[in-house]
Each structure stands twice: as structure tokens, then as C-alpha cells.
Amino acid sequence: MILNFILFIISFLFMEFVAWSNHKYVMHGFMWSFHRDHHVNVTQQKKGRLEKNDIFFLIYAIPAIILIITGLMTGSDSPVAIGAGITLYGFTYFMLHDVVYHHRLPLFKNTTNRYLLAVKRAHDAHHRPKTADDFDNFGLLIFSGKYFK
Template sequence: MISWIIYLLITTGTFIFMEGVAWFTHKFVMHGILWVLHKDHHQKKPHFFEKNDAFFLIFATPSILLFFFGARNGFNWMFYIGLGILLYGIAYFTIHDIVIHQRFKWFSRSNNSYIKTIVRAHKMHHKHLDKHHGESFGMLFAARKYWQKSQKSKNEAL
């Protein structure tokens, strides 16, 4: 029983940690040395497939390797770190590609304050079309100022 609690904590901790990894990678790698892959994501009219989609494979590789070696060694801690990375990737894809960018027209615009806040933060990120002077590099957690703006516009609507 105690091992499942530990594995749940490892998976959850990895999921949360991945937001920091995504923020750091987005700010310093995607808007840095690998801007050549990320640049098309900041274009006004991107295509359905973008060079930026290569980051899916870049982030999936450690998860796949951790699944493999963790399963091979009796489903140890490596497997659950891989699971945390996978779950973060699913959440990132759902929020970024489906909810925010409407890459698949599965959901319409939401009145949910969390969704409005992350959409606002992401729009502020995309107002910068070059790799410099960016803001809001995270995905699942938005800065307080975006929450305050969402609350203000919600109160004005009432």
C-alpha cells in the first residue's frame, strides 16, 4: 500500500515539475537556440502541422525511455516519472492545442475562469512575433496578473 502512495507522489510531483521544465525550455530553448523550430508557431496563420510539433517528440522521448526501463525493472520509480511526463504532455496538448489554439474544433470558447485566464496569458505570449521580449512562457499555471484581469472582466460583465 505504501509503495502505491509513493508512486502516486512521484507521478504527481513529476507532473507539477514538468510545468517548470516546460517554462524553462520554452523561454530559453524554444525562444533561444531552437527558435528555428518554434518560430512558425508564432506566425499569424500557422499551418495545421508546424515545425514546432517536433517538440512533441523531444518531450516524449524521455517519457518513453523511462517507461521502458521502469517497466523492465519491475515497474520502479522510473516508470512513474515517465507516467508523470506523459500525463503532463496530455494536459499540455489538451490545453494548448485543443482549448487555446482550437487546432481541433472539439470545444468552443469557455466561460470558465481558469480557461479564460490561460487563454489570456497565452495570447499575451503570442503578441510577440519574434523570439525576444516574450512573456507568459508556462502553460498550465498563469501568473497572478492574468487571473486578476480575468476576474476584473468577469466583474465588469456582471
């Protein structure tokens, strides 16, 4: 029980590392053609419109779904705990990145929460650069303390 709770927390935290490395080396690497529209359209982003970049949600959802279904079918809780950690990370990422930062849903528009404001400043540093090798801050939840100021 406690082991599965630890697995759940570790999976959630590990996903920040997965998201950071995938964003830095894959999305800004050989899958740039799928991520580019997120950077190009960001200024004229329309609510509710899908981006090619949204394919990455699917790529993360598939292993989580497989883990949860396998766990349920075999009666073992650990794969379910790991799948739930990945799913919670995906939901958190969507809420912070797509809702709080990119306003794809009309929520949290005037937040005064210090952490949410720091997330916004940190992600600004990822979207501001105009040249391909000038991007910074590939993670989302964890960033330099300077963005709190």
C-alpha cells in the same frame, strides 16, 4: 505505492518548470528556428497542419517512453510513475495549448471555465508581441493571477 504517487505528481508539476525554462531559453534561444513557425503561423493556423514546432512533443515523449519501458522491463514502478507524470503533462499541455488556445481540434471553443479563459489570456500575452525580445509568459499552467480578471 504512496511514494510512486508522489513521484507521479512531482513529475507532472516539475514538467511545468521544464516546459517554461525550455520554452524561454531553448525554443526562444538556439532552437528558435523550430519554434518560429508557431509564432509566425499562429494567425493563419490551419487545423490539422503540422508545425516544425511539433518536434518538441517528440523530444518530451522520448524520455517518458524510455522511463516507462525501462520500469516495465525491470519490474520497478518508480520510473513508470515518473514517465506517466511526464506523459500526463504532455497530454494536458496539448489539450490546453493546442486545443483550447490554438483550436487545432474543434473542442472547447466556447468554454466559460474561468481557469481555461485565464490560460487563454495568459497565452495571448505570449503570442501578442511582435519583436523577438518582447515575449512574456513562457509557462502554460501557472501564470500571474491578473489573468483571472
